Structures are given as structure tokens and as C-alpha cells.
Amino acid sequence: GESVGLHLPTLSVQEGDNSIINCAYSNSASDYFIWYKQESGKGPQFIIDIRSNMDKRQGQRVTVLLNKTVKHLSLQIAATQPGDSAVYFCAESARGSTLGRLYFGRGTQLTVWP
């Protein structure tokens, strides 16, 4: 079955630095990936998504990179701010999976220090 995981459970960065959060997946049929941000006491909030026909996608201060060869996904946050402190999840779905189900990683806790 599909599995989505994260290399590091926690990440601490200084305000203004760039952050990189990583995610690995194992299903070569995975073709759609999403990054979510979850603040304490809130639900997951959509940040950015990418399809497998792309290697890179940029949003406001965020970039997602997809390396299908090694089944690796990363989220880069530029000029990290204290408001970026949260848990970040990656999620993926695969061609042919029921309902296009999303499978979630366990999350990385990002802490931004002033």
C-alpha cells in the first residue's frame, strides 16, 4: 500500500532563514501531492499542491519540489516567519486508488525562533 513519511519530525530555524521540509513516498503510482500546514488547535490548511507531470511549483514564499526518481517531495519556505511555526504534512494520492484517497504523513513540527 501507499506510505508517506517524513525524514525529520522537528525542524527549528531562525526567523528570516529559509526552511526545507522533506517527505518521502513509496508508491510509484502516486501522481498528486499536497502540503498542508496545521497550527495548534486548528485543522490542516492547504498550502500548495503539485502533480507528477511537474518537478517544481511556486507559491507565495513557498516552493514544492518533486523528485519522482527517488520518490521525494520537499517544501521550501523562504524568509521563514514566526507565523510559519506549525506542523507541516505532506499527502499523496495515486492513480487507481479508491476515491483518489489522500494518504498523509505524520508531520514535521517547524519552530521559528526570533
Add this chain to the structure above:
Amino acid sequence: NAGVTQTPKFRVLKTGQSMTLLCAQDMNHEYMYWYRQDPGMGLRLIHYSVGEGTTAKGEVPDGYNVSRLKKQNFLLGLESAAPSQTSVYFCASSYRNRGQPQHFGDGTRLSIL
């Protein structure tokens, strides 16, 4: 800008009691989902619905029932609560099943004593 609204936000139950969690979305989404989130386990799918009047089992359906009588509402029921059902429950919805993000509510924190 309501999006996905869950009620209640918090609840404490005794073992064996029943309750219903309500999810409402105002985005005209066809697909709706119930997840539970436990420490170290990530989000696990309980039940889902592909449209009004339809429901289906997810990854961890035992002990839960659902109903989707109206397109905008998705109810999650616990008939006889057990301590193992202590968790944070999230509802989500999406426009279609493939290639679209799911949008989440802020959760219901449920404790079973």
C-alpha cells in the same frame, strides 16, 4: 468564508454514551470525509461520501456510522463510545475526488472517559 464548519468543538463523553458530530460545508463540494487524528498516527480516514445519499467505509470505520442526507452536511455518529475513540476528529470536503485538495474544518476534540 465559512468553508467547513464542525460542531461541537469539544466534548467529553462517558463510555457507552452516544453522540453525533456535525460537519457542514458551503462550497458545494461533492466529496466529504471524516478523519481522526491521534498522536504519532497522522490522519486516518474513517468514512467518506461521494455525494448526497451515499457513504462508504474508510480505513478505520469500526464503531462509527455516517449519514449524508443533504449535500452540505456529513454526520459522524458514535453509537456506544469507547475510550479508544478519544481523538480529534476532522471533517474535510473536496470538489472532486482526484487532483483537488481537501479542505478541512478545525476539528472536534472528543474525550471518552
